[in-house]
Amino acid sequence: MGVALATGTPLAAQEAPAPAPEAQAVTASPELRQRAEALAAAITGNIPYDRYFAPSFRAAIPEAAFRQVRDQLTGGLGKPTRLEALVVRTPHVADFRLGFERGTAVGQIVVDPAAPHLVTGLRITGSEPREASEASIQAVVEAIRALPGATGFALARLEDGGPVPLAAHDPAMPLAIGSTFKLVILAELVRATRAGKRGWDDMVTLDGNPLPGGGYTGKPAGTRVSLRELATQMISVSDNSATDILLRALGRDKVEAMLPVIGIHDARGRNVPFLGTLEAFKLKGVEGGALGRQWEAADVAGRRALLDGAVAQAPVSAIPPSLFQDGKPIRIATVEWFASADDLLRVMDWLRRNTEGPAGAEARAVLSKNPGIAPAHAARWGWVGYKGGSEPGVINMTLLMRAKSGGWVAMAGSWNNPQAAIDEARFVGLINKAAALAAP
Structure with missing residues (x-):
């Protein structure tokens, strides 16, 4: 139970180097700028995954996992449109703002200095709908x-x-x-x-x-x-x-x-x-929610007895591995x-x-x-x-x-x-x- 995208999505296969000293003028390498400008196409899938992301990134973030994050972003913000801003930290690392149909996303991109200069790190640190971009x-x-x-x-x-x-x-x-x-x-x-x-x-x-x-x-x-x-x-x-x-x-x-x-x-x-978290998972998931139905029907004393009895005795293995995986809400008005x-x-x-x-x-x-x-x-x-x-x-x-x-x-x-x-x-x-x- 955690908030996705609150402080960054899991799209980071490489730590970014420390920022260059402010007194130093830093210019983006042509490869960094090219990859950043192509980010919208990479997100939409117009560029093949293995032609944009380095093997190290693909090993850490399989394409299916990337698609899940992409779908979450585009579901709320629409299709990505263009690179709106690039703030260079080193010749191969930059912070970016990427435009979408209904909003923007900010993050950081890291490009391999060695040819073919594929992306080794990508982190989305925040997103914002356009309806709030100039809002009170x-x-x-x-x-x-x-x-x-x-x-x-x-x-x-x-x-x-x-x-x-x-x-x-x-x-x-x-x-x-x-x-x-x-x-x-x-x-x-x-x-x-x-x-x-x-x-x-x-x-x-x-x-x-x-x-x-x-x-x-x-x-x-x-x-x-x-x-x-x-x-x-x-x-x-x-x-x-x-x-x-x-x-x-x-x-x-x-x-x-x-x-x-x-x-x-x-x-x-x-x-x-x-409730503890394991107790909540058991109430929601064991035997198709049978324990949850008992919980809903019981008073406080009955619920305590249920936790001490059937819930405590139910093995962790009785919780379906697919619990929460289909995206469908489960007893959020009662077991929460x-x-x-x-x-x-x-x-x-x-x-x-x-x-x-x-x-x-x-x-x-x-x-x-x-x-x-x-x-x-x-x-x-x-x-x-x-x-x-x-x-x-x-x-x-x-x-x-x-x-x-x-x-x-x-x-x-x-x-x-x-x-x-x-x-x-x-x-x-x-x-x-x-x-x-x-x-x-």
């Missing part, structure tokens, strides 16, 4: 409102008395938020460390219990890992195995107790019991984590207030490791914290941003569509534009 915040809000399904958005200035609204659309409506739920677990860790009950260097010993996919799934029982590392992986790369380990270590009951403390107004109790945009602003405000000073440095480092928005937009701010989440039919992006002048702003946007997969590239572009426009 309100125009972005209206574009979000027009998306099919249910949407919510809130932007607020954070002051001593709480969030002060700047722009909003259905900000009080609870929606599924995907992996953004991990902010609640982070909040409990912040509370526990502030209270002296936990330390960032405290170690957790893996017990061999089943885990969802992630960096700790194959680790043997007895492996020790710090709370800091688990939190960093949970927030920065949305590692599901780290999340479930941390949820167990901190305690489900304590995480649930944090919901009202940090400002999540859950009148219908849909976040209790508070829920919050309104206003809820998420309150969560970020709580994290802001409870990480002030040197004692909060660890938590802020965790929260800001992945800024969630394109580097050019993040650079407009003095500091950016982020968590997002997605699955078929669900996307959320939630940001905490400090202006270079010192003021704080929070922003959250969600889009749910139980009928179809959502256009992640379009939504990410809108949130990126809002973050850029909100900067002082």
Whole structure:
């Protein structure tokens, strides 16, 4: 559960060299300019894959994977049209802006200095629909409102008395938020460390219990890992195995107790019991969703019994490998984590207030490791914290941003569509534009 295209698509088969010193005049090589100008044709497939990308790139990014990212981009932005800008970093590396029918994409291209000068690295770092290219915040809000399904958005200035609204659309409506739920677990860790009950260097010993996919799934029982590392992986790369380990270590009951403390107004109790990721996958996938149907019919006590019984006993192998692969939303109104945009602003405000000073440095480092928005937009701010989440039919992006002048702003946007997969590239572009426009 993670947001595609939020900070870059997986089209990077080679790290870019460091930028040249600013004092040095850098000119694009003819090969770099030629490849950059042909990028639109390469994306549409008018240039054969093996005649544009180097073998090292093709080995890391098979053509089928490239097509998936391409289809996601073109689904939201239309066909690529032309190279609109090229900023040279070295003779063979440049940042670019590529025009599409309905928007633009920015990224970086790396060309092999050796003949035949094929592309060894390509990274898309952000995309933006043209409807927002010259928009005000309100125009972005209206574009979000027009998306099919249910949407919510809130932007607020954070002051001593709480969030002060700047722009909003259905900000009080609870929606599924995907992996953004991990902010609640982070909040409990912040509370526990502030209270002296936990330390960032405290170690957790893996017990061999089943885990969802992630960096700790194959680790043997007895492996020790710090709370800091688990939190960093949970927030920065949305590692599901780290999340479930941390949820167990901190305690489900304590995480649930944090919901009202940090400002999540859950009148219908849909976040209790508070699910781990593997539990959610089992409820959605085992036996065609049979466990999910039991979950929907049960009260809180019955749901707890279900988690402790049939869900815990179901093997990981019972989750179909094809789960989520067809792009169809699965029980996003019942087996999920829920919050309104206003809820998420309150969560970020709580994290802001409870990480002030040197004692909060660890938590802020965790929260800001992945800024969630394109580097050019993040650079407009003095500091950016982020968590997002997605699955078929669900996307959320939630940001905490400090202006270079010192003021704080929070922003959250969600889009749910139980009928179809959502256009992640379009939504990410809108949130990126809002973050850029909100900067002082």
